[in-house]
Amino acid sequence: METQKWIDKGYDIIVEFAPKILAAILIWIIGNWVIKMVMKGVKKAMTKANYEDSLKKFLLNLLNWIFKIVLILVVLGTVGVETTSFAAILAAAGLAIGMALQGSLGNFAGGVLIMIFKPFKIGDLIEAQGEIGAVKEIEIFTTKLTGLSNKEIIIPNGALSNGNIINYTTEGTRRVDLVFGVSYDADIKQTKEVLMNVLTSNPKVLKEPAPAVTVLELADSSVNFAVRPWSKAEDYWSVYFEVTENTKEALDAAGIEIPYPHSVEIQKEG
Known part of the structure; x- marks a missing residue:
């Protein structure tokens, strides 16, 4: 039962x-x-x-x-x-x-935004959060850059996505901004010709956009020239250093003085 x-x-x-x-x-x-x-x-x-x-x-x-x-x-x-x-x-x-995980979630959200909207990609040269470097790796929480001196820079994606980002690679070309001062005794026309010859003789300086040399300012002890060559993004530093060195040599060869600070010592007889 x-x-x-x-x-x-x-x-x-x-x-x-x-x-x-x-x-x-x-x-x-x-x-x-x-x-x-x-x-x-x-x-x-x-x-x-x-x-x-x-x-x-x-x-x-x-x-x-x-x-x-x-x-x-x-x-x-x-x-x-x-x-x-x-x-x-x-x-x-x-x-x-x-x-x-508030901070981590913010970095995760930043990583998602970066990967979706792609303000930069691996290999791009960017400036962000006070650092400049080539993008080495984009991860969920951080982005790794290789700095100019070959140092590794790790930036949290939360801060990176919420801050200003300068991408030097996107347009493919960069303008190199240089300033050189010469003596007031120097002939302006001759100086401009010498500086322009330095730019046009450098194979890494692009013909388009055309380089420019203009009088920037009449300073206290020098006439300052703005020298503006254009280069490929990857040639920026090569052009910067080569033009600087070649300019000094060219000005010296042309007899154009590059002024330097002078100090005057006044002694008072007691």
Whole structure:
């Protein structure tokens, strides 16, 4: 008699829960298939939009986990498990993690923005956060630059995305801004010819845009000339140093004096 009672009870449980379990299994199978199709479409869209590999991998994993968690909650709800408490726990955990990782989340958001809007790419020469360097690596939380003296510079993406960024590579060419002072006794026309010859004889100085030499100012002890050659972005420093050196040699050869500070010592007899 007791056995029959337990058999009847088990039968009732099966009758009550079997449809829910079958429905849950069906939802799980269909849900996984839908997630797979959605992830495939998202991956294709990201590839078409030329997302960075690191960003694409991170976002795909994040979306996959979100979809899986939602699917698990739906399946648990289908079999009669109360999911409100689970959702509350997840929300509380997310809030706690967000509070603990505020700085990191800001850097993550900055990394996402950089990878989506692409203000620079690997190899570009940029100036940001008081640093100048070639972009070596763009990661989720930081961007690494190689400085002019071959030092590694690591900048948090949060600060990088919220600050000013100067990209010297985007346009492909750069103007080199130089200033040279000569004596007031020097002939302006001759000086301009000498300086222009220095620019036109340098193969790294571009013909277009054309280089320029103009009188910049009449200073206290010199006439200052603005010398403005253009170069390819990668030749900037070569042009800067070569023009500076060649200018000194050319002015000396032409007998044009480059003034330098003089000090006068006055002694008072006691």
